[in-house]
Amino acid sequence: MxxxxxxxxxxxxxxxxxxxxxxxxxxxxxxxxxxxxxxxxxxxxxxxxxxxxxxxxxxxxxxxxxxxxxxxxxxxxxxxxxxxxxxxxxxxxxxxxxxxxxxxxxxxxxxxxxxxxxxxxxxxxxxxxxxxxxxxxxxxxxxxxxxxxxxxxxxxxxxxxxxxPLIVALAxxxxxxxxxxxxxxxxxxxxxxxxxxxxxxxxxxxxxxxxxxxxTARRNAFRAGRAAVALWLLPVALLVALVPGSVFTDIALYFSKLAVLTFGGAYAVLAWVAQEAVGTYGWLEPGEMLDGLGMAETMPGPLIKVLQFVGFMGALREAGWAMPLLAATFGGILTTWVTFAPCFAxxxxxxxxxxxxxxxxxxxxxxxxxxxxxxxxxxxxxxxxxxxxxxxxxxxxxxxxxxxxxxxxxxxxxxxxxxxxxxxxxxxxxxxxxxxxxxxxxxxxxxxxxxxxx
Known part of the structure; x- marks a missing residue:
């Protein structure tokens, strides 16, 4: 421009x-x-x-x-x-x-x-x-x-x-x-x-x-938007193909699905995330979601970054790596990637x-x-x-x-x-x-x- x-x-x-x-x-x-x-x-x-x-x-x-x-x-x-x-x-x-x-x-x-x-x-x-x-x-x-x-x-x-979404649609x-x-x-x-x-x-x-x-500004935006979609979905596809059933594949698929359903901001989906992360996947212990939310609320940036904590703790417990904190770091990075790449798209x-x-x-x-x-x-x-x-x-x-x-x-x-x-x-x-x-x-x-x- x-x-x-x-x-x-x-x-x-x-x-x-x-x-x-x-x-x-x-x-x-x-x-x-x-x-x-x-x-x-x-x-x-x-x-x-x-x-x-x-x-x-x-x-x-x-x-x-x-x-x-x-x-x-x-x-x-x-x-x-x-x-x-x-x-x-x-x-x-x-x-x-x-x-x-x-x-x-x-x-x-x-x-x-x-x-x-x-x-x-x-x-x-x-x-x-x-x-x-x-x-x-x-x-x-x-x-x-x-x-x-x-x-x-x-x-x-x-x-x-x-x-x-109903409030917005009616307005x-x-x-x-x-x-x-x-x-x-x-x-x-x-x-x-x-x-x-x-x-x-x-x-x-x-x-x-x-x-x-x-x-040209509009054309460049469309090209960049299509690139953002590819950068979002390509790692997900690779994980599904190479390590199906792993915690990293579960993280990529679950939080990608969440990225297209989080209308109304973070508060609208946190209860659902807590239920799935604790009950379905076993990534968090009861009460840890609130600890993560407390950290997210008092740090700069989008509140939805609490999902990074969920992915971190899930990989820490479920990856089975010899170095669990390294696995946890990768889990947090992956969660952030599939959460925010769609936003740019x-x-x-x-x-x-x-x-x-x-x-x-x-x-x-x-x-x-x-x-x-x-x-x-x-x-x-x-x-x-x-x-x-x-x-x-x-x-x-x-x-x-x-x-x-x-x-x-x-x-x-x-x-x-x-x-x-x-x-x-x-x-x-x-x-x-x-x-x-x-x-x-x-x-x-x-x-x-x-x-x-x-």
Whole structure:
């Protein structure tokens, strides 16, 4: 893609993607918050509408939406090379951290100092997530209809455990029908794109420009997408052919299947993974899935990287190698490969189509409605995260059609509550930078541990 005057170079963008990668704590809500703050608020490389359009697209795909957003935006700015750099950097810090902690877990068990650092990070991430809900909601919920969609989405998933794909499909249908019916709230697609020569606002641009992607960019994306499919499936085919029935073949097949079924993000499939990994395959002992999830939640990168821990432990126990940690490392790498290679394929094959659809008013309105619903989903994730940060235990609550989780009051963690309040003050009132808030909170967590408070 040709470099334009004033546009960030690939090297400059690489530095920013690396920064986003090491700050992307807190699961999808926290990662989306970090990207929005850095790309839209600080750097102003991306307008709000373009950011939300990317979010809409990635929410419709299987796999980790935040990592796919990074890949998509990287492609928009610098073509296939930008997509690969942004997507790979988003994965790399979490992959390395999870591998190191998996080794530590396998050899020593839990490490209190690491747990203390992550205790502080959780409080900071909670503040960043709530800030993202406020900022994205402020821009996406432009009228009462969009506000109502966000509220309905939140209550549907929080109280009734509604499937995420159903929420997205209904929101898109409402937006589409609303435009066709001429309802004013849906006209213009909520700020996404333009048609018929209408003015393109700064919010819909990249660095104030309406990015006109050349045909070569689309062709290159399709070629790279087909290559990603081949790179994903070829190792799987080789394992099936050469070592049928091995734990590595089981890992490759199971997590490849999961890669095309993980709609709604990691939370939607973790219960299924835990059941299969413990009950069907015997890769994990009961309770180890929660340990892996705890590590994944408190490290940068997509939450779905908890699957790396599952593959690591499965190969550790089942491979039968003389050097079990070497087998475990290969199992973790293989799991990561078949989990994320499809993500690059979905983005590179689908992104060119999505850019063309930005000029379709009805589709733009459908995607704007999806954005409104996604605000409700992010709020749900934020509240879910808050409950698990501030209380040590939660319990299921079922009443008729209502099915949710509520905190156990007596397990309130006063230190977590106090640190979360300080983080909220730092983010909303003092407007401190992400790195400062995360680093400061981690150090406070370590200090509390050394003082014997936690």
């Amino acid at each position: 040709k470099q334009r005057d004033g546009f960030p170079t690939l090297g400059q963008a690489t530095g920013v993607w690396a920064r986003i990668a090491v700050l992307s704590f807190g699961g999808p809500a926290g990662q989306i918050a970090v990207m929005h703050r850095i790309l839209v608020e600080e750097r102003k490389w991306l307008g709000d509408a373009r950011f939300l359009h990317a979010l809409n697209f990635c929410m419709l795909l299987p796999g980790p939406e935040a990592q796919q957003m990074a890949t998509y935006i990287g492609w928009l700015m610098h073509g296939v090379r930008g997509a690969l750099i942004a997507g790979l950097l988003f994965i790399l810090p979490g992959f390395i951290a999870m591998m190191v902690l998996s080794w530590v877990y396998a050899v020593y068990g839990d490490v209190p100092v690491v747990t203390a650092l992550f205790f502080g990070l959780k409080a900071a991430v909670l503040a960043i997530v709530l800030q993202a809900v406020f900022r994205i909601g402020k821009r996406a919920l432009k009228n009462n209809v969009m506000l109502g969609l966000a509220a309905a989405s939140f209550f549907a998933i929080f109280l009734f455990d509604a499937p995420f 898109a249908a409402i937006g589409w029908i609303g435009t066709k019916a001429g309802i004013a709230a849906f006209q213009g697609g909520g700020g996404h794109g333009s048609t018929g020569g209408a003015h393109v606002s700064d919010a819909d641009t990249i660095l104030g420009e309406e990015l006109d992607l050349p045909p 979905w983005i590179l094959l689908g992104a060119p189509f999505m850019e063309g659809l930005r000029e379709n008013r009805a589709l733009a309105a459908a995607l704007a409605s999806v954005t409104a619903a996604v605000v409700g989903v992010i709020l749900n994730l934020g509240i879910w995260f808050a409950i698990h940060v501030i209380w040590r235990e939660v319990e299921p609550f079922d009443w008729g059609p209502v099915s949710t989780s509520v905190p156990v009051p007596e397990t309130l963690d006063a230190w977590a509550l106090a640190l979360s309040a300080l983080a909220l003050l730092a983010v909303f009132r003092l407007k401190l930078g992400i790195g400062l808030v995360l680093g400061g909170a981690a150090l406070v967590g370590l200090g509390l541990h050394l003082a014997g408070a936690i």
